[in-house]
Amino acid sequence: MEAAAHGWDVGIDHAFADGEERALAEAYRKMSPLVYTLALRSLGERAAADDVTQEVFIRAWKSRASYRPEAARLPAWLIGITRNAISDALSSRSRQRDLEQAAVHLVSDPTTNPSAKDVEAVADRITLEEELERLGDPQTAIMRLAFYEDLTHDQISSRLDLPLGTVKSHIRRSLSRLRTRLEVEHGTP
Structure with a gap:
């Protein structure tokens, strides 16, 4: 009831879990702006936020068999996936930056003889x-x-x-x- 009061049709939860593509489209329509905003605030780059938004819905759809509507509403489940996708993007960015810095240090520091x-x-x-x-x-x-x-x-x-x-x-x-x-x-x- 509470989800319906906030504009969420709880029938989408079960349809999504059942693999109905219309439920994916509806979840994307309603939730992608929030997912994108969370990603943009965390990552600070539009392209990265676009990638995370796409990744969230791909992950959700691929793992829909593990989604249990009786345990959580679809928006809450999607936000959990969003947190993981943002964390993964931040980790990837950090690893890439560390690698680049290590490479630059190796070749540019005259005191090191790599x-x-x-x-x-x-x-x-x-x-x-x-x-x-x-x-x-x-x-x-x-x-x-x-x-x-x-x-x-x-x-x-x-x-x-x-x-x-x-x-x-x-x-x-x-x-x-x-x-x-x-x-x-x-x-x-």
């Missing part, structure tokens, strides 16, 4: 970041949580609101794809 090993380590890290981006979501988000935050499969499942089996499958397939791509790129047999 070894080939140091330069190669930064180059490998940048290559890994690029390859993770190519995986697409949710694989990119899953692999970053595993690699950079050292989360367990269970923790990743909870954080992204994905079934545990799905997380394990994505990790297995993503590692295989990364191995193949990196072996091809670096000519490793």
